[in-house]
Amino acid sequence: MTITEKILAAHSRKRQVFPGELIEVQVDLALGNDITAPLAIKAFKEIGAKRVFRRDRIALVPDHFTPPKDILSAEQCKVLREFAREQHLSHFFEIGEVGIEHVLLPEKGIVVPGDLVIGADSHTCTYGAMGAFSTGVGSTDLGAVMATGRIWLKVPESLKLIYHGKLNPWVSGKDLILFTIGDIGVDGALYQAMEFCGETIHHLPMSSRFTMANMAIEAGGKNGIMEPDEVTIQYIKPRAQRPYRIYQSDPEAHYAQKRYYDVSKIYPQVALPHLPSKVKDVREVGRVEIDQVVIGSCTNGHLDDLRVAARVLKGKKIASSLRLIVIPATQEIYHQALKEGLIEIFLSAGSVISPPTCGPCLGGHMGILAKGEKALTTTNRNFRGRMGHAESEIYLSNPAVAAASAVKGTICHPEEVVGRKIKGAL
Amino acid sequence: MKLEGRVWKFGSDMDTDAIIPARYLNQSDPKQLAKHIMEDERPGFSKEVKRGDILVADKNFGCGSSREHAPLALKEAGISCILAKSFARIFYRNGLNIGLPLLESPEAFEEIEEGDRIRVDLSTGEIFDLTKKKKFLSAPLPPFMQELLKDGGLIPHLRKKRKKLPKKA
Numbered sequence: 001m002t003i004t005e006k007i008l009a010a011h012s013r014k015r016q017v018f019p020g021e022l023i024e025v026q027v028d029l030a031l032g033n034d035i036t037a038p039l040a041i042k043a044f045k046e047i048g049a050k051r052v053f054r055r056d057r058i059a060l061v062p063d064h065f066t067p068p069k070d071i072l073s074a075e076q077c078k079v080l081r082e083f084a085r086e087q088h089l090s091h092f093f094e095i096g097e098v099g100i101e102h103v104l105l106p107e108k109g110i111v112v113p114g115d116l117v118i119g120a121d122s123h124t125c126t127y128g129a130m131g132a133f134s135t136g137v138g139s140t141d142l143g144a145v146m147a148t149g150r151i152w153l154k155v156p157e158s159l160k161l162i163y164h165g166k167l168n169p170w171v172s173g174k175d176l177i178l179f180t181i182g183d184i185g186v187d188g189a190l191y192q193a194m195e196f197c198g199e200t201i202h203h204l205p206m207s208s209r210f211t212m213a214n215m216a217i218e219a220g221g222k223n224g225i226m227e228p229d230e231v232t233i234q235y236i237k238p239r240a241q242r243p244y245r246i247y248q249s250d251p252e253a254h255y256a257q258k259r260y261y262d263v264s265k266i267y268p269q270v271a272l273p274h275l276p277s278k279v280k281d282v283r284e285v286g287r288v289e290i291d292q293v294v295i296g297s298c299t300n301g302h303l304d305d306l307r308v309a310a311r312v313l314k315g316k317k318i319a320s321s322l323r324l325i326v327i328p329a330t331q332e333i334y335h336q337a338l339k340e341g342l343i344e345i346f347l348s349a350g351s352v353i354s355p356p357t358c359g360p361c362l363g364g365h366m367g368i369l370a371k372g373e374k375a376l377t378t379t380n381r382n383f384r385g386r387m388g389h390a391e392s393e394i395y396l397s398n399p400a401v402a403a404a405s406a407v408k409g410t411i412c413h414p415e416e417v418v419g420r421k422i423k424g425a426l
Numbered sequence: 427m428k429l430e431g432r433v434w435k436f437g438s439d440m441d442t443d444a445i446i447p448a449r450y451l452n453q454s455d456p457k458q459l460a461k462h463i464m465e466d467e468r469p470g471f472s473k474e475v476k477r478g479d480i481l482v483a484d485k486n487f488g489c490g491s492s493r494e495h496a497p498l499a500l501k502e503a504g505i506s507c508i509l510a511k512s513f514a515r516i517f518y519r520n521g522l523n524i525g526l527p528l529l530e531s532p533e534a535f536e537e538i539e540e541g542d543r544i545r546v547d548l549s550t551g552e553i554f555d556l557t558k559k560k561k562f563l564s565a566p567l568p569p570f571m572q573e574l575l576k577d578g579g580l581i582p583h584l585r586k587k588r589k590k591l592p593k594k595a
Contacts, residue, residue, distance in 0.1 A: 022568075035451045039494055046581045048588060065452055072452035122492040122516055138494035138520035140580050186439055187486040191515050220486065222515055275439060362448040362491070381490060383441040386448070390466035
């Protein structure tokens, strides 16, 4: 069996499961945010449930429109807060403590390897980077899970994506996943498990692994997953709030397809409007003047992402024609960035620092685009109008390209700004 | 269960931001959401849609976010069913969970045109284009999903199941 099948089998108390099989599984952790949880709580009550299945296995993370941008958003947060109090939930995060859910929950050790995680947020697939099965659902599903601790799932076929070779300068997990989505398309892994493997993956830090698993949904994947290794264990050991279990794919496991990527041929990638699959090598994008750069999100708001952006921005000023918004994904990352002097670099360069929030990624707040504006962002989706006006445009890239382009004013390779001496190794 | 309505056609990779932009998600009242469906994609759509109308779309309908507000807003606006070449998986689950029937039929997408009147038989998966007098097939939904739809979605379905359970002594 594959790692995905093994986790699903273990959680449905079966010795073996097969792709296509409908199973009912026990959920280790269920999560929702300020957009999806209010509807889930309504569903929970409509079912007639009184108590959640386990108060320590539900996480409510108000991160999308927070700090509340208007009265309606504040009301939604209040629904979460009151439900968390009423049900004595262990994992509700107030402003000052809250961060972007998919960076926050691993950081706090609330998700661990081997878990089965159900989240009312499409980027729930992020936790696969730690060797967990995690997938996004809607609010009604979450409401039912909160009540019963169980959910039906179809066992997905697995797509094996194998990466080998040495990374080029300034290339990170973001480029590998953008390249992959460009290769297979926005529905190239529809209903499938995307298993990322190969020697390159084992050389990636957790931040890049989270970025890759995070964007599995952008290829239509049900989950993204990686086998845990020493890097994973080093990351989770000091954080884990529960015992964890390491699963690995059998050598004879069956895959719907295997695809191989020589990463030495992959350079920083940019996804052009309006699909994450419209990718190009940054050097082939041509001259694109941009109005706004965003560095942050559940995809690229990690400490490593801020570090690489700071390496590009150190001692430089952003172009006067644009604005740069930097969003540390969690309070811990924000605090550490402050200690390391990264925030100083961003401020001196002329950027604004936002509190942890999903904010502009989904066109929520904290950096909405006007008609005709173009943004280069480290987020995950560039659908038409996602970040603001229907006639605005979104380009996606890694944090180094975003930072360099903020200095130059047009989309560019980091080498154009920092030269070839400073290398963007991970 | 049989449904009949007028067809609206949409292209491929219709994402959830197109169906209901996130700027309206600071609340979850279906009536409010329904006013904004497809607003950026096809301005004025919410006013043109009539109860019972059917969407026919290309591949990967509903890709992107997990927002259940998307199928909820479409259902509230009067959409009775969606036929597509394929659906993004979270949208698919959400649609069935809230009692909005979804069927996959590549053939129907190719042949059916906007404005056609069609009839959909959920139990057999048959689609009749009454305008063109043609019949297409889609894979019928598995029995448990049909039951879910008949009950009106996952919540009424679970409530019914709870009622059937013997009460604890």
